[in-house]
Amino acid sequence: MTAPPALLPGIETVPFAGALAAHGDRTAVITADGPVTYRELAARVEATATRLGRARRLVLVVGANTVEALVVHLAALSAGHPVLLVPGDHPEAVQSLVDAYDPDVVARPDGGQWVLDERRPVSAHDLHPDLALLLSTSGSTGSPKLVRLSHENLQANAESIAEYLEIRDTDRAATTLPMHYCYGLSVIHSHLLRGAALILTDLSVADSCFWELFRTARGTTFAGVPYTFDLLDRVGFASMDLPHLRYVTQAGGRLAPDRVRHFASLGRAAGWELFAMYGQTEATARMAYLPPALAETHPAAAGIPIPGGSFRLEPLADWPQEDTGELVYTGPNVMLGYAHTPHDLALGRTVDDLRTGDIARLTPDGLYEIVGRRSRFAKILGLRIDPAQVETMLARHDIASLCAGDDEALAIAAVGTGAAEARRIRSLVTSECGLPAGAVRVHLLAELPRLPTGKPDYRTVRELARPADAGPPASEHPLGSSPKDLCLLYARILDRPEVTPDSSFVSLGGDSLSYVEMSLHLEERLGHLPTGWHTTPIRDLRPPEGEVPPRGRTVETSVALRAMAIFCIVGSHIQVFGIKGGAHLLLAIAGYNFARFHLTAAGRGERVRRACLSIARVAVPSMIWIGFVLLLNDDYTLANLALLDSALGPEDSKTGMHFWFVEALVHILIVAVALLALPLVDRVERRFPYGLPLTLAALGLLTRYDLLGLPDRTRIPDAVTVFWLFALGWAAAKARSRTQRIVVTAAALATVPGFFPGDLGREAIIIGTFALLVWVPSLPSRERVNQIAGLLATSSLYIYLTHWQVFPLIDGFSRHLAFLASLIIGIAYATAATRLMRGLPSLRSRGRLRERVRLRTFSPGGTPPSAVPSPGRPACRPGTRSSGTSRPASGR
Structure with a gap:
């Protein structure tokens, strides 16, 4: 077995990831399903590296403590592909980073299997030769701010850690931390470097089955953040018989000195050592460690620099003591710099020394001790x-x-x-x-x-x-803009009790009907509406550091166009004015929102489920209203009630086509969801998110131009002839580059003319507003205008449904009054329908909602109390995830 060759001459790789086969038949990984040797692991890594190909691509890996995730990660590192490692237990964070960085390959679990979704054969990005790994800084899960790490960073840090921990090839380390967290990843890298074994599990130390696996696998070490040590006390760690335990490491936040002293003493008595460490993601993982022999006598110290690294103290005016200053670290593990957008992936080194932001002092014993923060964060x-x-x-x-x-x-x-x-x-x-x-x-x-x-x-x-x-x-405390308050807001509007600070609007199943309401509330809470808020985790919904909210307000273009469209539709039907084209614009916006809210990184089943719920939110209120009108008069038929009038007729009905738009939208959505429920189409959409809707739009032109010999447009369902507009809106939402936007705009410019013979004004309105949707994300506005636009946009479906019955009662007296009444009645029905649909399930969960949000928002380390075993709690099944997995923090 040989290491995978470099892709091209001069391309850097991570040496230890390509040298796995050198450890031969030693055990590399131990899982609940059995061991995997280094030779077997190397073969899988090489096969995956070969599949990734010779052209460098950005590979997003959904982190998980599984062999499959480990193989893809190592394959990319060994072949020179930059890895974007994201949290596997937070789909919303995955989607946020997919949207922000548009990776070329996405490696993720799907329905119990691991899939390699190759979205394009050649990278869409300019990738710097030194770039090896992208990690989120602790506390910014899902945030577009990433740490750029080089091949040298990863290799040097792994070697340094292996040196001062004296890792042996006989060691077996349990993966008690997530793979996507720099501390957990460093455990993996440093042990693979030395040919040691990994006990690969996502079980928590709070579960008895973790300790059964640890003993059976002859575990010698595990890592923990401060909350891990609280859990160790609760599960009786001090009295456990762990004959092979050699040392325990601690990082991810400051462990109180008395706790350091306690566990160091416990280890001394039991025959194992405690390594308290200090690090940041920006230094790949570690910068300092406290030698175990000093842990009981100097428990407050961060320790000494890791091998190959060094510290210096830069004096600060606010800290006048001579032995105190900002701690600055230098070493081969210092990051290349930060990335905020995909354009930053082309940058080389922008950072040489790491200014930690921590205030430290050098003790007479030569140890560094953290005493504060310069940035005061x-x-x-x-x-x-x-x-x-x-x-x-x-x-x-x-x-x-x-x-x-x-x-x-x-x-x-x-x-x-x-x-x-x-x-x-x-x-x-x-x-x-x-x-x-x-x-x-x-x-x-x-x-x-x-x-x-x-x-x-x-x-x-x-x-x-x-x-x-x-x-x-x-x-x-009163309702506000804190993560806890926003969790409650999301839970109420989206009727989802299980909301955490890592949730986003899209991950919670938000759709176009709830989008406007949520955006208005967020703007009210935050003072502005952050760009891309619908895919942003709740914890990151706050003004950027130092940014003053703009004095003026803006309104998202899609919201403004929805409000304008329904305004024009109703006004034109009542003949207050004659601005037409609103309904067809709404079809394009429907495709645009379908792509934004439903074509996420979620699994195929979850996508389909959410989309079906959105279809129901359109169809059910429509059928209820039509059924109500059926009881009052004979304007409509059972075909209208079933939303099938365009297919079943009768053709001579003067009122039957009142709801053509609703029927067309429901039919199109059903077909789109049915297509995406097919595994092949699902894979194609993920790989070609822009190409698929363009292809569907092209197919839609066959009926738009009547190239199939179908009956006259008036004799076939409208969904057949207007589908291409929906597909163009879908493509617009997936257009990432200027060229893609030009293409989709040109498609509209070429295909809309002629659809309404002799009505150039309507066609111009559709083309112009569609161009706004594609090119202008938001429009200048005012607070009062935003409120009105939001109300109309939120109620657009319901206004469309009800205005047919409202305005004939009044327009003989006053068209303008009929216009106003149609809007008001539609808004009232929207309010009633929304409360009805939201209220029924919330009655079942209201008693538990606030408690769930409180626990998920404020449990230390992110761990709910249920993580602590109780006498009546069954043991975990091996290989499953425990709710006790702690959420790491940065620093020591």
Whole structure:
């Protein structure tokens, strides 16, 4: 067995990923299904590398602690393909990054099988030769901000870790952390480098079956973040018989000194060592470690630099002590830089030294100790908090304050007196930041503490706020824009009780009918509507650092066009004016939204399920209204009720075609969903997301131009002749480049003319508004205009349904009054129908909704209490995921 060759001369690869076969028949991976040797692993890696091909492509790997995910990851690294490693347990984060970076290959699980979705044979991106791996920084899961790591970064860090941990080829490390997290990934890399074995599992240390697997596999080590060690206490780790355990590592956040001392002492007594470590994703994984022999005597220290790395302290004015400064790290594991967009993938090194942002001091014993943060950002219960922004917010409420944070709480010193004022400040901060009240420590003073220079004394702020004063429960703070509040908002509007800060609108099954309502609420909460908010995780829905919300407002183009279309449709039918083309524009917008909300990275079954729900949200209210009218008069027939009038007639009905648009939309959606339910079509769409709808549009032109010898347009269902407009809207949503937008615009410009012979105005309106949809994401607006546009767009279906019965009752008296009444009645029916459809299931879940959101939002480490075994809880089935998997944090 030989290592896969480099793709082309000069292309860099990661050496250890291509040298697996050198370890021969040693055990490489142990799973619940049995062992895999290095020779077998190398063969699978080489086969996958061959399939990935010789041309470098961006490979998105949905991270999971499985052999399949590991093979694809190693194959890409060994062959020079840059890897974008994303969290496997958060589909919304996957979709967010797929949308942001448009990978060439997506490797993911689908229906129990692992698929390699090759979306294009040649990369759409300019990829720098040194680029090997892209990782999200901790706390920004799903965020487009990524860390760019090189082949040298990965190799050097793996070698350094293997050196100071003295990893042996007889070691067997359990994967207690997610593969997509830099700490968990470093465990994998460093052990594969030395020919050691991985106990590949996604079980939590809180599950008894994890320890059964660990003992059976003769595990020698495992890694943990601070919350992992809390779980170890709960499951009786101190009394466990683990005869092969050699050492335990800790990183992913600061472990309290007394806890470091406790576990170091426990390990000394049991014969294993504790390595407390300090690192950041920007340094590939690790920068420092505390030698086990010093853990009990210096438990507060971050330790010494890893082999090959070095620290220096840069003096800071706010920290005048001579032995204190910003900690700056230098070493071969320092990242190339950040990526914010796909264009950044072409960049080389933009960072040489890593300014950690941590304030540290060098102790007389030669150890580095972290004493604060220069940027003053704090990560509390998994949320990144900017104390400066908190100060600014309080100043808007006429409260003078200084704020500082550590790993446990946000400390606030403010000018004021009385418990009521302290409660007010705490309430404002919890609403702004999404923190529970117990993590906000308020101390009221006559004046704020200052240094002799007059600058804020933040060290005193931290000291003043300890110990924390008691406060009201977090549930008392008013509704706002915190992640917790937004989770509740999403849960209410989308009728989804299981909402977490990592959820997004698309991942929760949001569609075009709920899109407008959600966008209006978000703009009200956030003060602006972030670009791409529908695929952005809830935790990231906040103004960018330092950005001032614009004074003017904007309205998304698709929302404005929906509002304009229904306005023109009703006005033209009542003959208040004669602006036609709105219904056909709505078909294009329907295709546009279908692609945005339903063609996600979710599995085929989930896609189909969500799309069927959207069809029901169109069809059911329509059939209810038509059925109601049937009871009152004979304007309609059972064919109308079944949404089949265009197919069944009668042809001489003057009112039967009132609902042609609804019928056409439902029929088109059914056909589209039926196609995508086919495995072959599903694979084609994922590989050619832009090419498939263009092809379908071309096929639709066969009926648009009557090239199949079909009956006259008036004698066949409208869905047959207008499908091409839906497909063009679909293609518009998937158009990523300028060229693709030009093509889809040209297609509309070439095919719309002639569809309405003699009505050039209607055709011009359709072409012009479609071009706006393709090229202009948002339009300047005002708050009041946004509210009106949002109301009309949200209610557009219901206005269309009801106006046929409303305006004939009034237009004889006043067309303008009939116009206004049609809009008002339609909006009223929209409100009633939405509440009815949303209310029924929410009655079943309302009692549990807030508790579920609270637990998922604020459980330390992201782990719900159910992760802790109880006497009545059955053991996990080997190989399954436990709810106790902790969510890592950055830093030591």
